Amino acid sequence: MKLVLLICALLIGAAGTQAAQLTFRVDMGMRTVPASGVHVAGTFQAPAGFPANWNPATTALTDPDGDHIWEVSVTVPAGVYLYKFVNGNTWSGAEAVPTSCGLDDGGGNVNRQVVVGGAAVRLPIVAFGDCATQLRFAVNMTGQTVSRAGVHVIGNFQALAGYGANNDATALPLRDDDGDGIYEVQVGLPAPGLFQYRFVNGNTLAQAETVPAACGTADATGTLTRVATATAAVNTTPSYCFGACAACSGTPITTYATHWWNDAVFYEILVRSFQDSNGDGKGDFAGLTQKLDYLNDGNPATTADLGITGIWLMPMMESPSYHGYDVTNYKATEADYGSMAEFEAFLAAAHQRGIKVIIDLVLNHSSSQHPWFQQAVSSSTSPTRDWYRWSATNPGYLGPWGQTVWHPRNGSFNYGIFWNEMPDLNWRNPQLKAAMWDVSRFWLRKGVDGYRLDAVKYLVENGPTLEDTPETMTLLEEFHDSVRAVNPAALTVGEAWSNTRAVLPYVQKDRLDLCFEFDLATSIVAAVNQGSATNLRNQLNLVTTLYPKLQYATFLTNHDQNRVFDVLGSNLARMKQAAALYLTMPGVPFLYYGEEIGMAGSGPDESKRRPMQWTAGSRAGFTTGNPWYSINPNYTQFNVATAQADPASLLNHYKKLIGLRNASETLRKGYYLPATASAAPVLAYARVFGQEAVLVAANLGSNAAGNPTFAIDMSTLVAGTYQVTELYGGQLAGTVTVNSQGGFSSWTATGLPALAGNQTWMLRLRSTTATSTASAQPAFAFALFPNPAAGGPVRLALAAAPAAHSQVQVFDLVGKQVYTGRFAGNTSALDTNGWAAGTYFVRVQSGTAVAVQRLVVER
Incomplete structure (x- = not known):
């Protein structure tokens, strides 16, 4: 019964997927067939359009040429189906399926099974009540991130087994029904033989495993494949690791997927406010290119640059607004910023310095001045009318923060969640969707490394349900596929401004790679302001527990929020501590331009997005003309030139922290562990990667915490003695003995002054012994x-x-x-x-x- 319920669940999950033809064939040459004929019954019948499953009289086979081979074809969704043949039209004529090629439902009833993937299946001819040669494929996917498309097997057996053409990566999916990490499928073959095969993590040939030479045999094209010997009645391939020649069980699992963005530190820029090259008071691509050496000069040996390795450009497409979030041409640059050629020159210069560039892509809405919308307004029969949402009357409901969302226009009402001049796009329209997917591919082909997606939770509405709809999730899966088809390494990071648990679906099932962690950002700033570790510790534990490991974006504040310098009361010690926290935590950090020099900005959005402060001279060194918006009054004290000359400045603190992160694989990729400290205001946590750890100790209080003791209950560190170094100051801090559980207790750093108020230690643990305290313990895993x-x-x-x-x-x-x-x-x-x-x-x-x-x- 458990198996039947599982199969039913799989079939329900398959509903709505691509349909395929399934052909059953049975040899009745050794049987006397009654006048009622031959039938087949099983779990496929209802999905195929018959009244019910397991009806022995509704799905008849025919033998028009009299060769005793009876067959029938049905159309079913992809899935796993149980069936058996019936000689007649009642259960008394049902075949007794041998256990060697069937599945026992637990009650002694054995059924045949067939897996249907993305292609037609024409099952091999099998004698009634008998078995064809059975070949079971199995692969251990332990340690792999399994594709949303699933795991498949390909090879030269497929045509014989009825699964379309050989090496069709869509045809034969494997299943992990018992959750043990081993994906498997069993097929029937008309005759014994030797067959070549490979596994595919996905459903395209590009996702096929690379079989090592140690266990590979070249096929006709020279590609190394595995070989299956199918000479017995039932044959099983070894369940080796994907892409390996051995089983996985001997290797401890301490790894998880990381990507290039886990090595990056991003910098958010409003082009209009960064650097003006031509004196018109507006920042531009040429000015941005001029200032790249400030961000990263491309030489790891120098220390004058900030050291960031990623840039997020706020909207830089054609728009009538200063902020650019209402686009009028998705394939053109904003004229104020420069030409497409100047953007391409910036992109090339950034890449030359090792800086990845992602750009804002506004999928939720366009400008009311976009030609699409202008055409839609002009006529109710316009080809682009349905590219937006319209209603003859006002539906009456309001938006999430009580705002008007249905706006009167030319006798109708148009939907726009943010503003009447930013109408929402109608993603249910296939032509609109195709046009936007084309946009997503356009910039990737220009060379951008990914996208930041604005307002991602509002994409597809479902009546008055305006956010977090299932349709939005499905759309993001399609977006993922559109992007990865052009650049398999492209990054997508979303703004789903919600609580942590509501954000999680956006980073699951191959939707987005990252989302900004707003709750964590709020907790960091509040902890530093309040001098209390409790809420931040709880939020860190929650984030680490729920998200895919390391796959979220950390920050302090962004362009929509009061600048963190204001929120922290212009307190430089607190600013330094907040920076130390999010640049040592797991996740992918994003700095907001000017954060590193103490730029202020609160109130209206324009005040949070003022021009960058480069010098104490005229117009802060931003422009020779009149700036598009007034310069911050604090620019004479807080600017790049002044900060560069002060070794103790906030800017140099950021440079040091980013440099430490760039140099430390543990700070970039290590998993998070909570640690305990004896002093209440001290937040302690560890990052562990391989056999190295960094213990972070942040005194959130304003008074010195002395020399607190620390403890970690358990980790994957091997037992032994570890040398401790405080990374920020480069000082030795004694040794610590790690026990057999990978932990330690009541340890105190030595050789360091007291942990001052708003100071953060970064204590690196490196082994000096090979399990010296566990020499009596044998190797074990x-x-x-x-x-x-x-x-x-x-x-x-x-x-x-x-x-x-x-x-x-x-x-x-x-x-x-x-x-x-x-x-x-x-x-x-x-x-x-x-x-x-x-x-x-x-x-x-x-x-x-x-x-x-x-x-x-x-x-």
Whole structure:
């Protein structure tokens, strides 16, 4: 019954997917067929349009040429189906399917199974009540990020097995029904033989695994493939790791997917306010190019530049507004900023310095002056009328913050969530969608490295439900595919200004790569202002628990918020601490231009987006003309030139922090662990990557915290002695002994002055011994899969021969034990049902050997 329910669930999940033809064929040559004929029944019948599943009389096969091969074709959605043939039209004539090629439903009833993917399936001829040669493919996807398109298998067996043409990457999906990380499928073949195959993480040939030479055999094109021997009645391939020649179970899983953006520090720029090159008072591409050496001069040996490695340009497409969020031409640059050639020159200069560039893409709305909208307004029969939302009467509902969203225009009402001059696009219109996908490809072909998406949660409305709709999620999946078709490495980061839990769906299922973490930003600033670590610690634990590891964008404030310098009361010590926090936390950091020099700005949006302050001279060095908006009054004190000359300035503090992050793989890619400190105002956490850790200790109070003690309950660090260095000051801070659980307690740094108010230590731990304190313990490792787990069973596999019994304990991030048990042998199972989503540490002890592994549970 459990299996049947699982299959039904799979079929429900497949509803609405691409339909394919499925042909059943059975050889009745050894049977006497009654006048009622031959039928087939199973779970495919209702999806194929028959009244009900498992009806032995409704799906008839025919034998028009009298060769005793009876067949029928039906059209079904992609999915997994159970079936059996019936000689006649009642269950008394049902075949007895051998267990070697069928699935037992748990009650002794055995059925055949077929998997339907994205292509027609014409099953091999099988004798009634008999089996064809069975070949089971299996691959272990442990440690892989499985594509939204799933896992497939390709090879020269496909045509024989009825799965269309050989090497069709869409035809034959594999399943991981029991959640153990091993994806598998079983097919029937008309005859034994040797077959070549490869696995595909996705559904295109470009996503096929590269088979190592150690286990690869060249096919006719010279591509290395795996080889399956199918000479027995039932044949099974080894469940090796994807792209490997060996099983995964011997390798501890301490890795997770990272990308180029996890190595980056981004800088947000309003082009209009950065640097004016021609004296018209407006920043431009040429001015931006002139100032690239300030951001990153392309020489890692120099220290004069800020060191950022990514730029986010606020809207730079043609627009009637200073901010650019109402676009009139999605394929043109804003004339105030310069020509397309000047933009391309900037892009090339940035890339030459190793700086990635992403640009704002406004998908939610256009300008009311866009030709599309002008045509739509001119006539109710205009080709672009349906590219926007219209109503003959006012529907009456308001927007999320009580604003008017239906605006009168020419006798009708037009929908615009932000402003009557920024009408929302109607993403339900296929022509509009095609035009915008074309835009998304246009700039990628120019060479931009990705997009920041404005107002992403408002894209597709569902009646009065204006945000976070399922249709928006589906649209983002399509957007992801459109972008990746041009640049598989492009970054997408969204503005879904919501609480953390509401943001999560936007970074799941291949929608967006990152979203800005507004709740974390608010918590950082509040913790520094209030001198309290509690709420920030809780938010950090929540973010680390819920998001895909490291995949969120961190910041302090942005162009829509009062500048952080004002929010922190113009307090430079607090500014330095806030910077130290988000530049040492997990995630991808984004600085807002001028943040690093203490630019102020509150109130109207224009005040938050004033011209950059380069010097204490006339017009702050921004322009030789009249600036488009007034310069900040504090520019004579807070500017780049003055800050560069002061070793203790905020700017030089930012340079130091960014340089440390750029130099430290642990600060860029390490996972997060909460740590404890003996002083209440001190927030402590660790970043761990490989066998190195950085312990961050931030004294949020205004008074010195002395020399507090620190503790970490558990980590993946091996036991031994670690040298500690305070990275910011470059001072040695003693040693710490890491125990067999990867933790330590009551440790105090030595050789450092007291941790001052609003000061942050970055304490790097590097091993000086090879498990010196655990020399009596044998090498020991285990694996967990699937990891991450989605609830349900998790398989634990020991890599070495265990003692008679092993003990397993599971702890959450704050050290609370959530499970304990004992098992014999090399494997055990953990049932994670009922566990909250989050990160756990699994500790296994077998005799005197101890190992610790991280387990992530997702919901």
